[in-house]
Amino acid sequence: MTETGLSPTMDLRERVIIVTGAAQGIGAAIATALAARGATIAIGDLQPADQIVEKISTAGGRASSGHCDVTSAESVAQFVNDTATRHGTITGLVNNAALFSAIKPTRFEDFDGSIYRAAYDVNVVGTIGMITAVTPIMRNNGYGKIVNIGSSSVLKGSTMLLPYVVSKGAVHAIARALARELGPDGIRINTVTPGLTLSDGVHNAGNVSAERITDDMRTRALAREQTPEDVTGAVAFLQSADSDFMTGQLVNVDGGSQLH
Numbered sequence: 001m002t003e004t005g006l007s008p009t010m011d012l013r014e015r016v017i018i019v020t021g022a023a024q025g026i027g028a029a030i031a032t033a034l035a036a037r038g039a040t041i042a043i044g045d046l047q048p049a050d051q052i053v054e055k056i057s058t059a060g061g062r063a064s065s066g067h068c069d070v071t072s073a074e075s076v077a078q079f080v081n082d083t084a085t086r087h088g089t090i091t092g093l094v095n096n097a098a099l100f101s102a103i104k105p106t107r108f109e110d111f112d113g114s115i116y117r118a119a120y121d122v123n124v125v126g127t128i129g130m131i132t133a134v135t136p137i138m139r140n141n142g143y144g145k146i147v148n149i150g151s152s153s154v155l156k157g158s159t160m161l162l163p164y165v166v167s168k169g170a171v172h173a174i175a176r177a178l179a180r181e182l183g184p185d186g187i188r189i190n191t192v193t194p195g196l197t198l199s200d201g202v203h204n205a206g207n208v209s210a211e212r213i214t215d216d217m218r219t220r221a222l223a224r225e226q227t228p229e230d231v232t233g234a235v236a237f238l239q240s241a242d243s244d245f246m247t248g249q250l251v252n253v254d255g256g257s258q259l260h
């Protein structure tokens, strides 16, 4: 409650939220933005996320991190158990970890089958594995908020990245298919679809050309580059009580490129 006695919007105090793949990029921005609204953040990533935890702590927020490979049921179970023990419970999950920037743009028939399987393993099986691991805790609380990070590339039909685009199409299906199974337990599940975003992955891997970035920008009603911070407000909304009557929905955040 504020001094006025009115609840502030998108208040995340008393929340414990896992953000996967938040050692860098969009996930790091999401973790920071949720912490700024009062949530305790638990980052699970293949890479150490000490810098993000330190940034949040220095700003007066609460965060921890641990090794988590979303493709491994054992690793996921260990991380989720450690998080619940350390922070008392888990109220929210943001499935952000993905195989994306490692996929080099290629004509679909030239992609090796192993790349389709790897993208499906991280993006789809990893997302479902995380949901499976947190569900008993959320069921026990009678409340939970899950946000899956999808991709506007599915709405757009982006070319040359078929293993990624089809895996993200499956990610979009997860919230639609699970909303009714999780609803009776008070668990909400929604999808946020960023447009082409200048994340660490995009900067470092160089799998998106400057030309593609400029071309994409021109398709937007708001014609500028998209930053990781642009994605955070929609995720905070879907983690907060303000969206408690929304589930199974897809919220597109791409500057009005796709008018979904």
Ligand SMILES: NC(=O)c1ccc[n+]([C@@H]2O[C@H](COP(=O)([O-])OP(=O)(O)OC[C@H]3O[C@@H](n4cnc5c(N)ncnc54)[C@H](O)[C@@H]3O)[C@@H](O)[C@H]2O)c1
Pocket (backbone or CB within 6 Å): 020, 021, 022, 023, 024, 025, 026, 027, 044, 045, 046, 047, 068, 069, 070, 071, 095, 096, 097, 098, 099, 100, 101, 122, 126, 149, 150, 151, 152, 153, 193, 194, 195, 196, 197, 198, 199, 200, 201, 202
């Ligand atoms: N950047 C974009 O243009 C864009 C556009 C639409 C959607 N997205 C989605 O947003 C999310 C973040 O993208 P980004 O560009 O910030 O990515 P990124 O490549 O910068 O970061 C991805 C993070 O996920 C982690 N990760 C990868 N595999 C993992 C695994 N098996 N277990 C745990 N962690 C793992 C990596 O270590 C890394 O920290 C992804 O879901 C991506 O598909 C990105």
